[in-house]
Amino acid sequence: xxxxxxxxxxxxxxxxxxxxxxxxxxxxxxxxxxxxxxxxxxxxxxxxxxxxxxxxxxxxxxxxxxxxxxxxxxxxxxxxxxxxxxxxxxxxx
Amino acid sequence: xxxxxxxxxxxxxxxxxxxxxxxxxxxxxxxxxxxxxxxxxxxxxxxxxxxxxxxxxxxxxxxxxxxxxxxxxxxxxxxxxxxxxxxxxxxxx
Amino acid sequence: xxxxxxxxxxxxxxxxxxxxxxxxxxxxxxxxxxxxxxxxxxxxxxxxxxxxxxxxxxxxxxxxxxxxxxxxxxxxxxxxxxxxxxxxxxxxx
Amino acid sequence: xxxxxxxxxxxxxxxxxxxxxxxxxxxxxxxxxxxxxxxxxxxxxxxxxxxxxxxxxxxxxxxxxxxxxxxxxxxxxxxxxxxxxxxxxxxxx
Amino acid sequence: xxxxxxxxxxxxxxxxxxxxxxxxxxxxxxxxxxxxxxxxxxxxxxxxxxxxxxxxxxxxxxxxxxxxxxxxxxxxxxxxxxxxxxxxxxxxx
Amino acid sequence: xxxxxxxxxxxxxxxxxxxxxxxxxxxxxxxxxxxxxxxxxxxxxxxxxxxxxxxxxxxxxxxxxxxxxxxxxxxxxxxxxxxxxxxxxxxxx
Amino acid sequence: xxxxxxxxxxxxxxxxxxxxxxxxxxxxxxxxxxxxxxxxxxxxxxxxxxxxxxxxxxxxxxxxxxxxxxxxxxxxxxxxxxxxxxxxxxxxx
Amino acid sequence: xxxxxxxxxxxxxxxxxxxxxxxxxxxxxxxxxxxxxxxxxxxxxxxxxxxxxxxxxxxxxxxxxxxxxxxxxxxxxxxxxxxxxxxxxxxxx
Amino acid sequence: xxxxxxxxxxxxxxxxxxxxxxxxxxxxxxxxxxxxxxxxxxxxxxxxxxxxxxxxxxxxxxxxxxxxxxxxxxxxxxxxxxxxxxxxxxxxx
Amino acid sequence: xxxxxxxxxxxxxxxxxxxxxxxxxxxxxxxxxxxxxxxxxxxxxxxxxxxxxxxxxxxxxxxxxxxxxxxxxxxxxxxxxxxxxxxxxxxxx
Numbered sequence: 001x002x003x004x005x006x007x008x009x010x011x012x013x014x015x016x017x018x019x020x021x022x023x024x025x026x027x028x029x030x031x032x033x034x035x036x037x038x039x040x041x042x043x044x045x046x047x048x049x050x051x052x053x054x055x056x057x058x059x060x061x062x063x064x065x066x067x068x069x070x071x072x073x074x075x076x077x078x079x080x081x082x083x084x085x086x087x088x089x090x091x092x093x
Numbered sequence: 094x095x096x097x098x099x100x101x102x103x104x105x106x107x108x109x110x111x112x113x114x115x116x117x118x119x120x121x122x123x124x125x126x127x128x129x130x131x132x133x134x135x136x137x138x139x140x141x142x143x144x145x146x147x148x149x150x151x152x153x154x155x156x157x158x159x160x161x162x163x164x165x166x167x168x169x170x171x172x173x174x175x176x177x178x179x180x181x182x183x184x185x186x
Numbered sequence: 187x188x189x190x191x192x193x194x195x196x197x198x199x200x201x202x203x204x205x206x207x208x209x210x211x212x213x214x215x216x217x218x219x220x221x222x223x224x225x226x227x228x229x230x231x232x233x234x235x236x237x238x239x240x241x242x243x244x245x246x247x248x249x250x251x252x253x254x255x256x257x258x259x260x261x262x263x264x265x266x267x268x269x270x271x272x273x274x275x276x277x278x279x
Numbered sequence: 280x281x282x283x284x285x286x287x288x289x290x291x292x293x294x295x296x297x298x299x300x301x302x303x304x305x306x307x308x309x310x311x312x313x314x315x316x317x318x319x320x321x322x323x324x325x326x327x328x329x330x331x332x333x334x335x336x337x338x339x340x341x342x343x344x345x346x347x348x349x350x351x352x353x354x355x356x357x358x359x360x361x362x363x364x365x366x367x368x369x370x371x372x
Numbered sequence: 373x374x375x376x377x378x379x380x381x382x383x384x385x386x387x388x389x390x391x392x393x394x395x396x397x398x399x400x401x402x403x404x405x406x407x408x409x410x411x412x413x414x415x416x417x418x419x420x421x422x423x424x425x426x427x428x429x430x431x432x433x434x435x436x437x438x439x440x441x442x443x444x445x446x447x448x449x450x451x452x453x454x455x456x457x458x459x460x461x462x463x464x465x
Numbered sequence: 466x467x468x469x470x471x472x473x474x475x476x477x478x479x480x481x482x483x484x485x486x487x488x489x490x491x492x493x494x495x496x497x498x499x500x501x502x503x504x505x506x507x508x509x510x511x512x513x514x515x516x517x518x519x520x521x522x523x524x525x526x527x528x529x530x531x532x533x534x535x536x537x538x539x540x541x542x543x544x545x546x547x548x549x550x551x552x553x554x555x556x557x558x
Numbered sequence: 559x560x561x562x563x564x565x566x567x568x569x570x571x572x573x574x575x576x577x578x579x580x581x582x583x584x585x586x587x588x589x590x591x592x593x594x595x596x597x598x599x600x601x602x603x604x605x606x607x608x609x610x611x612x613x614x615x616x617x618x619x620x621x622x623x624x625x626x627x628x629x630x631x632x633x634x635x636x637x638x639x640x641x642x643x644x645x646x647x648x649x650x651x
Numbered sequence: 652x653x654x655x656x657x658x659x660x661x662x663x664x665x666x667x668x669x670x671x672x673x674x675x676x677x678x679x680x681x682x683x684x685x686x687x688x689x690x691x692x693x694x695x696x697x698x699x700x701x702x703x704x705x706x707x708x709x710x711x712x713x714x715x716x717x718x719x720x721x722x723x724x725x726x727x728x729x730x731x732x733x734x735x736x737x738x739x740x741x742x743x744x
Numbered sequence: 745x746x747x748x749x750x751x752x753x754x755x756x757x758x759x760x761x762x763x764x765x766x767x768x769x770x771x772x773x774x775x776x777x778x779x780x781x782x783x784x785x786x787x788x789x790x791x792x793x794x795x796x797x798x799x800x801x802x803x804x805x806x807x808x809x810x811x812x813x814x815x816x817x818x819x820x821x822x823x824x825x826x827x828x829x830x831x832x833x834x835x836x837x
Numbered sequence: 838x839x840x841x842x843x844x845x846x847x848x849x850x851x852x853x854x855x856x857x858x859x860x861x862x863x864x865x866x867x868x869x870x871x872x873x874x875x876x877x878x879x880x881x882x883x884x885x886x887x888x889x890x891x892x893x894x895x896x897x898x899x900x901x902x903x904x905x906x907x908x909x910x911x912x913x914x915x916x917x918x919x920x921x922x923x924x925x926x927x928x929x930x
Contacts, residue, residue: 001246002137003269004146005327013912031182042135042148044095044177047898048842048905048918052180053097055135060187061326065271068327075292081327083189083269084137085251087145089124094897096920098699106261140247141191141254141267153838154698158922161699168664174699176840176920178902188323190332199447217368228321228334230281230363233433234377234440234453238366239283241321270323273331275310280432282455284513339373340512344457347513354478360513362375362455364437374509376518385633403554414507414520416467416549419619420563420626420639424552425469427507456509459517461496466618468641470792525559526791530643533792540757546792548561548641550623560788562797571726589833600786600799602746602828605712606656606719606732610831611748613786642788645796647775652804653881654827655890682926693879693892695839695921703924704841706879711745716829734747734827735881736809738889740868749885805884812885819850825885 001057002084003064007077008051026072034067055084095177096157098147099139100170119165127160148177187243188270189250193263194237212258220253241270282343283361284333285325290355305351313346334363373429374456375436379449380423398444406439427456467549468529470519471511472542491537499532520549560642561622563612564604565635584630592625613642653735654715656705657697658728677723685718706735746828747808749798750790751821770816778811799828839921840901842891843883844914863909871904892921 011020034040034056042055058064068079104113127133127149135148151157161172197206220226220242228241244250254265290299313319313335321334337343347358383392406412406428414427430436440451476485499505499521507520523529533544569578592598592614600613616622626637662671685691685707693706709715719730755764778784778800786799802808812823848857871877871893879892895901905916 003327004137004139011912028182032184035184043180043183044097044148045180045902046097047176047178047902048840048916050906050911053175053177055137061269061271064269065324065326069329074329075290079327081269082146083140083247083250083267084146085140085247087136087138089121090136091125091128096699104261138251140251141189141265143255143260154920154922157920158696158698162701167701168662172699174920176898176901176918178898190323190325197447214368218370221370229366229369230283230334231366231437232283233362233364233437234375234451236441236446239361239363241323268332269326270332271326273322273324275307276322277311277314282513340455340457343455344510344512348515353515354476358513360455362433362436362453364433376509376511383633400554404556407556415552415555416469416520417552417623418469419548419550419623420561420637422627422632425547425549427509454518455512456518457512459508459510461493462508463497463500468792526641526643529641530789530791534794539794540755544792546641548619548622548639550619562788562790569726586833590835593835601831601834602748602799603716603831604748605716605827605829606654606730608720608725611826611828613788640797641791642797643791645787645789647772648787649776649779655881655883679926683928686928694924694927695841695892696924697841698920698922704919704921706881712827712829715827732827733890734805734808734825734884735890736805736884738880738882740865741880742869742872747885809882809884813887818887819848823885 001060003056003058004082004084005054005056005068006046006051006080007054007071007073008049008079009073009077011050011073011076023072023076030070030072039067094151094153096149096151097175097177098149098161099144099173100147100164100166101142101144101172102166102170104143104166104169116165116169123163123165132160187246189242189244190268190270191240191242191254192232192237192266193240193257193259194235194265195259195263197236197259197262209258209262216256216258225253280337280339281363282335282337283363284335284347285330285359286333286350286352287328287330287357288352288355289357290329290352302351302355309349309351318346373432375428375430376454376456377426377428377440378418378423378452379426379443379445380421380451381445381449383422383445383448395444395448402442402444411439466523466525468521468523469547469549470521470533471516471545472519472536472538473514473516473544474538474542476515476538476541488537488541495535495537504532559616559618561614561616562640562642563614563626564609564638565612565629565631566607566609566637567631567635569608569631569634581630581634588628588630597625652709652711654707654709655733655735656707656719657702657731658705658722658724659700659702659730660724660728662701662724662727674723674727681721681723690718745802745804747800747802748826748828749800749812750795750824751798751815751817752793752795752823753817753821755794755817755820767816767820774814774816783811838895838897840893840895841919841921842893842905843888843917843919844891844908844910845886845888845916846910846914848887848910848913860909860913867907867909876904 031040031043035043039058040054040056044053046053056064056067058067064081068074071077124133124136128136132151133147133149137146139146149157149160151160157174161167164170217226217229221229225244226240226242230239232239242250242253244253250267254260257263310319310322314322318337319333319335323332325332335343335346337346347353350356403412403415407415411430412426412428416425418425428436428439430439436453440446443449496505496508500508504523505519505521509518511518521529521532523532529546533539536542589598589601593601597616598612598614602611604611614622614625616625622639626632629635682691682694686694690709691705691707695704697704707715707718709718715732719725722728775784775787779787783802784798784800788797790797800808800811802811808825812818815821868877868880872880876895877891877893881890883890893901893904895904901918905911908914
């Protein structure tokens with residue numbers, strides 16, 4: 001089941017550089033594990049902002065909450081979730 | 094070049110049914126032609142709303158405007174455009 | 187799977203009274219059929235507004251869109267969808 | 280009398296972990312006591328956000344304020360209250 | 373039980389003058405009946421706007437919805453409801 | 466002359482408890498003195514929020530600013546002022 | 559007593575030209591009468607918008623409401639009222 | 652003196668096609684005359700929207716209002732004006 | 745040339761009292777110098793808020809930016825600028 | 838390809854003055870290098886605000902993100918990106 005997610009990251013500019021680097025490394029690892037499992041099929045940077053647009057493919061709302069609240073950057077993000085349905089004009093790929 | 098588009102459709106409830114059917118048929122044809130050309134790779138319905146989330150793949154901003162303003166439903170839509178860049182955490186498919 | 191829905195109804199004050207009565211009768215029938223099927227477990231009026239808060243229990247986003255876009259009042263409503271997950275503090279009933 | 284409540288939690292990321300754990304434990308205990316008393320019949324997590332949707336069943340506005348302002352997390356929350364009335368389309372369970 | 377209500381009236385400027393006069397006369401009668409019953413203790417005009425601030429004193433949310441949705445101007449108003457509790461600094465009159 | 470005031474209080478959760486208690490005691494004393502003088506006829510808590518709705522009765526805008534900016538909690542509040550006029554439907558008490 | 563007023567005018571583009579001319583003529587006459595009486599000391603056009611910023615000098619909120627609701631363009635305007643007090647840094651002219 | 656202008660056009664979809672064509676032709680002529688006079692140095696289409704971003708170079712606020720309110724599309728536009736100053740980091744061209 | 749300015753001041757409640765007093769003294773001196781030069785003809789306190797409405801009379805946008813960014817409180821303010829033109833209904837004083 | 842950018846700078850008032858001076862010097866150097874390369878053709882200060890309006894001319898969204906996220910002030914800015922297309926009424930310079 002597909003969910004459209006927009007994540008806006010608000011890291012304090014005075015965050016300890018080591019803590020920041022560690023956070024970002026763990027975020028990358030976490031995100032790439034989910035991508036390899038096929039659960040995070042789309043991930044784009046919003047040009048000019050510290051934000052991304054994602055589409056995730058998960059079993060249900062509980063898995064969605066578990067995946068998003070487990071993001072290392074979760075305490076620093078605003079997240080907006082939009083459930084996606086099939087569009088009647090979509091052609092088969 | 095990828096653009097993230099959100100389109101919200103506001104058709105007046107009292108639109109003439111024939112005009113409405115004609116508009117929707119032309120919208121479908123227009124959209125599917127662009128899909129077949131590879132210019133509209135993603136198209137999802139926002140569940141519960143008369144709206145969609147799309148990702149289009151076009152040469153530049155002028156082609157983007159030409160494609161969007163040519164939509165038969167363009168006069169009835171609010172459109173929000175977000176340019177997408179590569180995300181550094183994205184793995185190759 | 188549970189979805190929280192807020193629906194705000196905007197019927198034009200000058201709508202033909204018969205058309206209005208017919209719309210509302212069909213809305214009631216549609217809503218009550220879904221309630222009897224267990225798909226619309228909660229339905230409350232927001233006090234003082236022509237609006238409701240609902241919780242629906244459906245198979246997936248596609249069924250959600252089908253149910254909501256099939257509402258007779260759909261062309262006259264603003265709808266806001268929020269996916270609900272289990273809360274860790276919730277006790278069993 | 281039913282009230283619909285949305286609570287958004289804003290804990291500072293640098294909150295002392297022990298203080299945080301203590302806060303969350305007290306919040307859980309407080310919430311579950313009210314649930315056992317039948318005063319907090321519905322509690323859902325908003326998927327992907329540190330937020331919940333609740334329905335509480337209380338005697339009046341004063342009890343409502345007493346219950347909400349007594350939440351251990353109250354100083355860290357934005358709370359939105361919506362009074363709920365019976366919906367005319369609701370069928371008996 | 374006290375509720376704070378803000379009502380904003382949006383009458384179309386081209387409303388038939390007779391219909392308008394009739395609406396306003398019925399609104400006045402309806403409002404004054406509730407005032408005489410002690411159910412609408414405060415009613416002020418917001419200076420410079422076609423809007424009012426009211427405090428109503430009603431048994432519960434269902435009576436609130438019944439009272440507000442029965443206003444002759446209801447189809448032309450935006451209504452915002454805020455439940456009021458006792459303030460701890462309030463002295464007895 | 467009547468002014469409708471909404472005050473939202475934003476005390477930092479980590480405020481020194483003694484400073485907080487002192488602030489609140491001074492706020493109470495200040496508010497009650499104005500109530501006893503008949504200048505603050507209505508004061509209600511907004512149920513579920515650290516906020517109040519007030520109606521104050523003062524000579525003019527300068528006295529209004531003097532009264533509000535003198536509130537001990539003034540540096541921690543958002544304040545919204547709405548001038549109130551007589552409503553034509555109001556009956557005499 | 560001074561009030562800061564912002565008025566935004568929303569005349570329908572298809573308003574009958576004669577009705578429009580009549581409205582604007584009456585608005586001008588009404589406004590200039592108040593200016594000559596010293597009740598409307600400041601009146602500026604917001605550059606690029608069909609809107610104005612005004613400062614009016616009136617006895618109280620009731621006169622304010624009477625003056626504003628009597629504007630011929632009142633049914634077509636959004637009006638925002640802000641009470642003005644003396645600024646402590648203001649020097650005498 | 653430079654002003655940054657954003658114009659959003661809201662033409663009703665059911666506008667008479669001839670009236671629409673006439674409006675657009677006059678808008679074009681009006682805009683190009685100002686461009687040739689050097690008063691409208693920048694004019695861009697916002698990609699995907701019926702809107703533009705402009706920079707105009709005019710003598711003062713009165714000329715600005717005269718130019719903008721004279722636009723044939725003025726009754727159908729929302730206009731946002733932002734005065735522009737020299738940026739200290741700007742290099743000479 | 746006239747500009748309408750709204751300034752909202754956000755001084756942190758825990759600002760060092762001496763620094764605060766110094767800031768306010770410098771702000772007063774700065775403002776009064778401009779008033780004496782005829783560049784700041786109107787200055788009002790917004791009743792009940794730490795904010796003001798001003799009208800300044802300056803040569804151009806560059807002088808405007810220089811004047812406003814030189815305010816000692818500038819780093820603590822939100823500023824909103826609106827260019828003012830002559831209103832066609834304005835009578836001569 | 839042209840992008841319209843609005844940047845709002847939020848430097849904390851208590852930033853260390855040396856760090857602040859260094860940031861601003863690096864921002865200036867960075868910006869001027871891009872201007873000399875022809876990649877930042879327009880740069881204006883928004884009069885009265887710590888903000889600018891820019892037009893940048895870059896190869897694609899990835900270069901845009903690289904340029905903007907490399908700004909020394911990036912962690913302190915809100916950035917809004919709008920893709921610009923050719924306007925049909927634009928005359929050749």
